[in-house]
Amino acid sequence: MPPTIYSHFIEFLKDEINLSPDSIAIARRSVKQNTELMPMVLWQYGLVTIEQLDRIYDWLEKF
Secondary structure, rough: OOOHHHHHHHHHHHHHHHHHHHHHHHHHHHOOOHHHHHHHHHHOOOOOHHHHHHHHHHHOOOO
């Protein structure tokens, strides 16, 4: 994921999905350089529901 989109993605997670900074930090540490995996990591760790995951992928589809 390009850095510009990634920064917007993080804002989307905070503002629209209501993820805490701690939850986002956990996922960021897990994906390191491969940010494309972040939505699935969030779901696998139980940080987002399947409905939220759908919203995340819908948002990412726009880019």
